[in-house]
Amino acid sequence: QKEVEQNSGPLSVPEGAIASLNCTYSDRGSQSFFWYRQYSGKSPELIMFIYSNGDKEDGRFTAQLNKASQYVSLLIRDSQPSDSATYLCAVKIPAGNQFYFGTGTSLTVIP
Protein backbone atom coordinates (compact mmCIF):
# COMPACT_ATOMS: atom_id res chain seq x y z
CA GLN A 1 0.00 0.00 0.00
CA LYS A 2 1.49 3.30 -1.07
CA GLU A 3 0.65 5.89 1.58
CA VAL A 4 1.15 9.59 1.76
CA GLU A 5 0.50 10.99 5.20
CA GLN A 6 -0.17 14.56 6.18
CA ASN A 7 -1.34 16.15 9.40
CA SER A 8 -4.86 17.24 8.55
CA GLY A 9 -4.67 20.27 10.83
CA PRO A 10 -6.14 22.75 11.02
CA LEU A 11 -2.95 24.72 11.25
CA SER A 12 -3.32 28.37 12.20
CA VAL A 13 -0.55 30.94 11.96
CA PRO A 14 -0.61 34.72 12.31
CA GLU A 15 -0.05 36.86 9.25
CA GLY A 16 3.66 37.30 8.56
CA ALA A 17 4.69 34.11 10.33
CA ILE A 18 6.24 30.99 8.82
CA ALA A 19 3.86 28.10 8.14
CA SER A 20 5.40 24.63 8.13
CA LEU A 21 3.59 21.76 6.42
CA ASN A 22 4.81 18.20 6.59
CA CYS A 23 4.35 15.03 4.59
CA THR A 24 5.68 11.50 4.90
CA TYR A 25 5.50 8.75 2.33
CA SER A 26 5.84 5.01 2.52
CA ASP A 27 7.35 4.02 -0.83
CA ARG A 28 11.12 4.39 -0.49
CA GLY A 29 11.50 4.34 -4.27
CA SER A 30 9.47 7.54 -4.70
CA GLN A 31 11.34 10.09 -6.75
CA SER A 32 9.13 13.08 -7.44
CA PHE A 33 7.30 15.18 -4.89
CA PHE A 34 4.78 17.89 -5.42
CA TRP A 35 2.93 20.44 -3.33
CA TYR A 36 -0.47 21.62 -4.46
CA ARG A 37 -2.72 24.25 -2.96
CA GLN A 38 -6.47 23.70 -3.04
CA TYR A 39 -9.00 26.34 -2.16
CA SER A 40 -12.41 25.09 -1.10
CA GLY A 41 -14.39 23.88 -4.10
CA LYS A 42 -11.50 24.45 -6.49
CA SER A 43 -8.97 22.22 -8.21
CA PRO A 44 -5.42 21.57 -6.98
CA GLU A 45 -2.98 24.27 -8.08
CA LEU A 46 0.70 23.38 -8.35
CA ILE A 47 2.97 25.32 -6.00
CA MET A 48 6.27 23.48 -6.16
CA PHE A 49 7.96 20.25 -7.04
CA ILE A 50 11.18 18.76 -5.78
CA TYR A 51 13.17 15.77 -6.94
CA SER A 52 16.48 15.97 -5.06
CA ASN A 53 17.38 15.90 -1.40
CA GLY A 54 17.73 19.31 0.18
CA ASP A 55 15.91 22.59 -0.16
CA LYS A 56 14.30 24.27 -3.14
CA GLU A 57 13.15 27.85 -2.87
CA ASP A 58 10.62 29.74 -4.99
CA GLY A 59 9.64 33.13 -3.70
CA ARG A 60 8.03 32.74 -0.28
CA PHE A 61 7.89 28.96 -0.62
CA THR A 62 10.60 26.45 0.26
CA ALA A 63 10.26 22.73 -0.28
CA GLN A 64 12.51 20.41 1.71
CA LEU A 65 13.13 16.77 0.86
CA ASN A 66 14.80 14.10 2.95
CA LYS A 67 14.60 10.77 1.14
CA ALA A 68 16.37 8.86 3.91
CA SER A 69 13.62 9.88 6.33
CA GLN A 70 10.93 9.71 3.61
CA TYR A 71 9.86 13.19 4.51
CA VAL A 72 8.99 16.26 2.48
CA SER A 73 7.93 19.62 3.82
CA LEU A 74 6.75 23.00 2.62
CA LEU A 75 7.61 26.25 4.37
CA ILE A 76 5.64 29.38 3.62
CA ARG A 77 7.40 32.54 4.75
CA ASP A 78 5.60 35.81 5.45
CA SER A 79 2.25 34.01 5.42
CA GLN A 80 -0.67 35.99 4.00
CA PRO A 81 -4.41 35.52 4.54
CA SER A 82 -4.62 34.53 0.86
CA ASP A 83 -2.44 31.52 1.68
CA SER A 84 -5.35 30.08 3.68
CA ALA A 85 -6.18 26.85 1.86
CA THR A 86 -5.64 23.11 2.00
CA TYR A 87 -2.14 22.03 0.99
CA LEU A 88 -1.83 18.67 -0.71
CA CYS A 89 1.32 16.63 -0.86
CA ALA A 90 1.59 14.37 -3.91
CA VAL A 91 4.15 11.69 -4.55
CA LYS A 92 5.00 9.93 -7.77
CA ILE A 93 6.57 6.48 -7.58
CA PRO A 94 8.94 5.27 -10.29
CA ALA A 95 6.67 2.52 -11.53
CA GLY A 96 3.67 4.00 -13.25
CA ASN A 97 2.65 7.58 -13.73
CA GLN A 98 0.01 8.24 -11.14
CA PHE A 99 0.30 10.59 -8.21
CA TYR A 100 -0.58 9.51 -4.70
CA PHE A 101 -2.08 12.35 -2.71
CA GLY A 102 -2.22 12.92 0.99
CA THR A 103 -5.44 14.04 2.62
CA GLY A 104 -4.12 17.60 2.86
CA THR A 105 -3.36 20.05 5.65
CA SER A 106 -5.77 22.91 6.20
CA LEU A 107 -3.94 26.19 6.79
CA THR A 108 -5.52 29.35 8.15
CA VAL A 109 -3.53 32.58 8.22
CA ILE A 110 -4.99 34.96 10.76
CA PRO A 111 -4.78 38.68 9.87
Place this chain on the structure above:
Amino acid sequence: EPEVTQTPSHQVTQMGQEVILRCVPISNHLYFYWYRQILGQKVEFLVSFYNNEISEKSEIFDDQFSVERPDGSNFTLKIRSTKLEDSAMYFCASSRGLANEQFFGPGTRLTVL
Protein backbone atom coordinates in the same frame (compact mmCIF):
# COMPACT_ATOMS: atom_id res chain seq x y z
CA GLU B 1 -1.00 30.82 -20.03
CA PRO B 2 -2.33 27.50 -21.33
CA GLU B 3 -4.64 25.62 -19.02
CA VAL B 4 -6.69 22.46 -18.79
CA THR B 5 -10.39 23.04 -19.34
CA GLN B 6 -13.32 20.84 -18.35
CA THR B 7 -17.01 20.75 -19.20
CA PRO B 8 -19.55 20.79 -17.76
CA SER B 9 -18.71 22.44 -14.46
CA HIS B 10 -21.64 20.68 -12.81
CA GLN B 11 -23.55 17.61 -13.96
CA VAL B 12 -26.65 16.27 -12.25
CA THR B 13 -27.86 12.85 -13.29
CA GLN B 14 -30.16 10.07 -12.18
CA MET B 15 -28.76 6.83 -10.85
CA GLY B 16 -28.23 4.36 -13.67
CA GLN B 17 -27.75 7.00 -16.34
CA GLU B 18 -24.62 7.41 -18.43
CA VAL B 19 -22.52 10.54 -18.17
CA ILE B 20 -19.62 11.83 -20.21
CA LEU B 21 -17.21 14.31 -18.69
CA ARG B 22 -15.07 16.27 -21.08
CA CYS B 23 -11.59 17.71 -20.83
CA VAL B 24 -9.27 19.62 -23.10
CA PRO B 25 -5.69 19.06 -21.90
CA ILE B 26 -2.87 21.55 -22.46
CA SER B 27 -2.00 21.32 -26.14
CA ASN B 28 1.62 20.14 -26.01
CA HIS B 29 1.05 17.68 -23.17
CA LEU B 30 1.26 13.96 -23.86
CA TYR B 31 -0.05 12.37 -20.66
CA PHE B 32 -3.63 12.71 -19.49
CA TYR B 33 -5.26 11.73 -16.23
CA TRP B 34 -8.56 11.55 -14.45
CA TYR B 35 -8.85 11.90 -10.69
CA ARG B 36 -11.83 12.12 -8.42
CA GLN B 37 -12.35 13.74 -5.05
CA ILE B 38 -15.32 12.81 -2.91
CA LEU B 39 -16.36 15.73 -0.71
CA GLY B 40 -14.00 16.06 2.24
CA GLN B 41 -11.73 13.26 1.08
CA LYS B 42 -8.42 12.96 -0.71
CA VAL B 43 -7.79 13.25 -4.40
CA GLU B 44 -7.83 9.73 -5.85
CA PHE B 45 -6.27 8.55 -9.08
CA LEU B 46 -8.56 6.90 -11.60
CA VAL B 47 -6.66 6.44 -14.86
CA SER B 48 -3.77 7.67 -16.95
CA PHE B 49 -3.68 7.76 -20.74
CA TYR B 50 -0.78 8.00 -23.15
CA ASN B 51 -0.40 7.42 -26.86
CA ASN B 52 -4.10 6.69 -27.25
CA GLU B 53 -4.29 3.97 -24.67
CA ILE B 54 -4.69 3.50 -20.95
CA SER B 55 -1.29 3.25 -19.31
CA GLU B 56 -2.45 2.73 -15.74
CA LYS B 57 -5.70 2.49 -13.83
CA SER B 58 -6.72 2.14 -10.20
CA GLU B 59 -9.12 -0.30 -8.54
CA ILE B 60 -11.76 2.41 -8.69
CA PHE B 61 -11.66 2.41 -12.48
CA ASP B 62 -13.84 -0.65 -13.05
CA ASP B 63 -15.85 -1.72 -16.09
CA GLN B 64 -18.31 1.12 -15.54
CA PHE B 65 -15.64 3.62 -16.53
CA SER B 66 -14.01 4.26 -19.87
CA VAL B 67 -11.82 6.96 -21.37
CA GLU B 68 -11.39 8.13 -24.89
CA ARG B 69 -9.50 10.69 -26.90
CA PRO B 70 -11.98 11.09 -29.75
CA ASP B 71 -9.97 13.78 -31.55
CA GLY B 72 -6.73 15.71 -31.20
CA SER B 73 -7.89 17.88 -28.35
CA ASN B 74 -10.62 16.26 -26.24
CA PHE B 75 -10.20 13.64 -23.54
CA THR B 76 -13.37 12.14 -22.09
CA LEU B 77 -14.38 10.05 -19.10
CA LYS B 78 -17.57 8.01 -19.45
CA ILE B 79 -19.43 6.43 -16.58
CA ARG B 80 -21.88 3.93 -18.03
CA SER B 81 -24.37 3.42 -15.23
CA THR B 82 -23.90 5.93 -12.47
CA LYS B 83 -24.27 5.02 -8.81
CA LEU B 84 -24.91 7.30 -5.86
CA GLU B 85 -21.33 6.80 -4.71
CA ASP B 86 -20.02 8.22 -7.99
CA SER B 87 -21.00 11.67 -6.75
CA ALA B 88 -17.72 13.58 -6.53
CA MET B 89 -15.54 16.19 -8.18
CA TYR B 90 -13.79 14.79 -11.20
CA PHE B 91 -10.53 16.41 -12.19
CA CYS B 92 -8.72 16.04 -15.45
CA ALA B 93 -4.97 16.66 -15.46
CA SER B 94 -2.22 16.65 -18.04
CA SER B 95 1.56 16.64 -18.08
CA ARG B 96 4.27 17.10 -20.68
CA GLY B 97 6.14 13.98 -19.72
CA LEU B 98 6.08 11.06 -17.36
CA ALA B 99 8.14 12.73 -14.65
CA ASN B 100 6.69 16.18 -15.08
CA GLU B 101 4.26 18.01 -12.87
CA GLN B 102 0.57 17.56 -13.59
CA PHE B 103 -1.72 20.50 -14.18
CA PHE B 104 -5.32 20.17 -13.14
CA GLY B 105 -8.48 21.43 -14.76
CA PRO B 106 -11.18 23.18 -12.73
CA GLY B 107 -13.16 19.99 -12.28
CA THR B 108 -16.67 18.73 -12.94
CA ARG B 109 -18.93 18.28 -9.97
CA LEU B 110 -21.01 15.16 -10.59
CA THR B 111 -24.16 14.72 -8.52
CA VAL B 112 -25.98 11.39 -8.84
CA LEU B 113 -29.54 11.41 -7.50
